[in-house]
Amino acid sequence: xxxxxxxxxxxxxxxxxxxxxxxxxxxxxxxxxxxxxxxxxxxxxxxxxxxxxxxxxxxxxxxxxxxxxxxxxxxxxxxxxxxxxxxxxxxxxxxxxxxxxxxxxxxxxxxxxxxxxxxxxxxxxxxxxxxxxxxxxxxxxxxxxxxxxxxxxxxxxxxxxxxxxxxxxxxxxxxxxxxxxxxxxxxxxxxxxxxxxxxxxxxxxxxxxxxxxxxxxxxxxxxxxxxxxxxxxxx
Numbered sequence: 001x002x003x004x005x006x007x008x009x010x011x012x013x014x015x016x017x018x019x020x021x022x023x024x025x026x027x028x029x030x031x032x033x034x035x036x037x038x039x040x041x042x043x044x045x046x047x048x049x050x051x052x053x054x055x056x057x058x059x060x061x062x063x064x065x066x067x068x069x070x071x072x073x074x075x076x077x078x079x080x081x082x083x084x085x086x087x088x089x090x091x092x093x094x095x096x097x098x099x100x101x102x103x104x105x106x107x108x109x110x111x112x113x114x115x116x117x118x119x120x121x122x123x124x125x126x127x128x129x130x131x132x133x134x135x136x137x138x139x140x141x142x143x144x145x146x147x148x149x150x151x152x153x154x155x156x157x158x159x160x161x162x163x164x165x166x167x168x169x170x171x172x173x174x175x176x177x178x179x180x181x182x183x184x185x186x187x188x189x190x191x192x193x194x195x196x197x198x199x200x201x202x203x204x205x206x207x208x209x210x211x212x213x214x215x216x217x218x219x220x221x222x223x224x225x226x227x228x229x230x231x232x233x234x235x
Contacts, residue, residue: 013170014072015051020167024203026214028134028226029057031202032105034217035132035228042100047089047121048107052076066092089117094124101125103132109177114188122192125233131189133229138179141207142225146174165207182221182229189231198230 018025032054036044042062049055049065051072060080066089067073073083085092102121111117121131136142146169149155153175155168168174186197201224202215210225221227 021211023214024211027202031217045099045102047104049076049081052079052081055081096123097126100129105134108135109179128235129233131231137182137227139181140225150175194231196232200228202226
């Protein structure tokens with residue numbers, strides 16, 4: 001029997017949440033585009049590409065994807081992502097020094113062990129290539145909100161009354177997350193020999209008001225509810 005993956009059966013709910021939280025999505029999309037930069041002529045790999053929602057806003061000609069959820073992967077393919085494996089990156093053979101950019105857009109938050117996955121990704125990057133990690137940090141207001149919902153098993157607790165956004169991230173998806181701090185990911189990358197970092201962030205506003213209007217991207221990582229770590233492989 002085929003093993004059920006965390007996001008199986010949630011593809012429609014995942015996309016619907018972003019479409020209902022359209023201003024929040026615009027903020028995250030701005031960060032995504034800023035972190036990727038100019039991708040013309042570059043070969044990209046999206047690890048845990050989901051439904052390819054973010055990829056639908058870029059030229060996917062040279063974008064390959066790995067996605068554990070079969071139904072998510074099927075939607076991503078329709079949006080132009082070349083799915084090279086329906087499965088886990090841990091079980092995927094990657095050609096060494098093959099990609100210019102490898103990115104994890106939210107997918108690190110669903111991985112228990114980061115070091116072997118990042119190590120494999122760095123080996124698959126060309127010299128001077130970039131590993132990009134976009135995530136909700138565990139220490140952010142959003143991270144606290146998701147962990148609290150996961151702990152309580154609900155967003156409807158009396159203590160949260162008046163403090164939650166109208167449309168919080170689906171509890172089933174938040175509860176299946178592992179969630180890591182930004183510093184934890186930086187430390188893992190340093191252990192793997194990375195010395196050159198760039199950081200960008202968005203969703204600075206309190207989650208209760210995040211969907212009121214899109215936010216601009218700023219440098220750094222200590223205030224954002226969505227953060228991009230850009231790690232450059234040495235030449």
